Amino acid sequence: MMLGGKFLTDRIDGCLYEDLDRLKRFRLMDDDFMSKVFDHNTEATQLLLSIILERNDLTVHSVEVQKEFQAVVGHSVKFDVFATDENGKPYDIEIQRADRGASPQRARYNNSVLDTYMLEKGKDYKDLQETYVIFITEKDVLKKGFPIYHIERKILETDELFDDGSHIIFVNGQYNNQDNPIGKLMHDFRCTDAEDMYYGQLADKVKYYKETKGGCNAMCKMMEDMRKEAAEAAAKEAAMEKATETAMNMLKDNISPEKVALYCGLSLEEVEKIKAENNL
């Protein structure tokens, strides 16, 4: 495979040519790139939240990206950007390119997991902080053309807000009216070139990761690491599948589970499970 006259395994300053090409096309709307740009970037996060929440009194205190929160049972969540403000209020900001990643159930679940981290033992429910779950979606997931959608609990009978302090916000990444801050912000999220961006607080880091040697190296390393991780996971799964298949063949041929375990590098429990599940 050739691209611009270079083989795809060619490197420039340690970066794969292919990755540099990919990097050029990255926008803030791509969650991996956005995570890099926002990592510990209180200035960019404060700009983002101030525009989305229409506030000018907000001070972002901390920002972490790809922050994992464990649920009590099973399913954990990883927030693209997790920020807190000067009062300790938490903000989860998610970038979603695929519509299905921005389902109401997911927004609800993120909110719930966040809530369960927010009330210390012995505290009263009135001390439960307000929480914000913000989805920035590439398409207009809620399909009504609004730049932003506010989701709040309401009392249906009275049409009043329930006022429980739990806020979900969807920002429409397709919105293109650049006469207002949300439109400008979403424009910047769609840019591939820092030069075209309105907000310097965002453009600076975008420029760094796309146009400086240090930034490009960091981004390309991230892409290589991600591929490596994916490859390792796939290899592990394939090896396990192969071992299971082999074990089944041997069990069918009446080889003892102990020997099968030894040959296939499986535990005896794993072999017994394969045996039971396949009625061998």
Next chain:
Amino acid sequence: MMLGGKFLTDRIDGCLYEDLDRLKRFRLMDDDFMSKVFDHNTEATQLLLSIILERNDLTVHSVEVQKEFQAVVGHSVKFDVFATDENGKPYDIEIQRADRGASPQRARYNNSVLDTYMLEKGKDYKDLQETYVIFITEKDVLKKGFPIYHIERKILETDELFDDGSHIIFVNGQYNNQDNPIGKLMHDFRCTDAEDMYYGQLADKVKYYKETKGGCNAMCKMMEDMRKEAAEAAAKEAAMEKATETAMNMLKDNISPEKVALYCGLSLEEVEKIKAENNL
């Protein structure tokens, strides 16, 4: 102290006279009594949920009372009645006499904790079950005279339901129009006498706990246990307070933390903490 010619420490069939008197005044609106009546009582719970949710196709599968759910960090919740239906959907039913116990934040928090138990590892968000958090409140907490209030997340810009599967319901225990099922149900929740109740599914167990020897004994034992637990907790707290006070006096008199710990039965860490917190 005399009551009806009997000392309050007098017992009838092992029950304190005072507790029997208290038992007579119990209504389903009292959470301890309600918990007893609904404990593993799928029939009563099914009746309750069918009326509140206006459904006649609901099958309650399991019912536990005073069921504790742990949050990831700190604050756990105890549900008065926790039920599941034939599809595994969870229902939290709370009885609240005090208005402050039925705050929006509490309803939100119960919902969130419940959610974090509902999604198994590897499952998709679309598999997240619907959850119901139902508060039956002695007074009309939301103050608009409706028999029932449905709280749902809505998209404010479009006035559409967000449809995230998270339901909060407030039932007004003051509602007194007995021409409809909710009115009849709330009437029954206010009854002290099983004879006056509309619903046999509720009256049977109420009768058992108020009017049979076995039921009365169980209720009175529960009341004694509760008092004992409360007394023990209070005693423990008082002893700790006394020890702290004594330790402070000794530290002020320059007695070494080691000796203070020895005399007061505190750990050295506890004494050092008292010392630091009080600048001694």
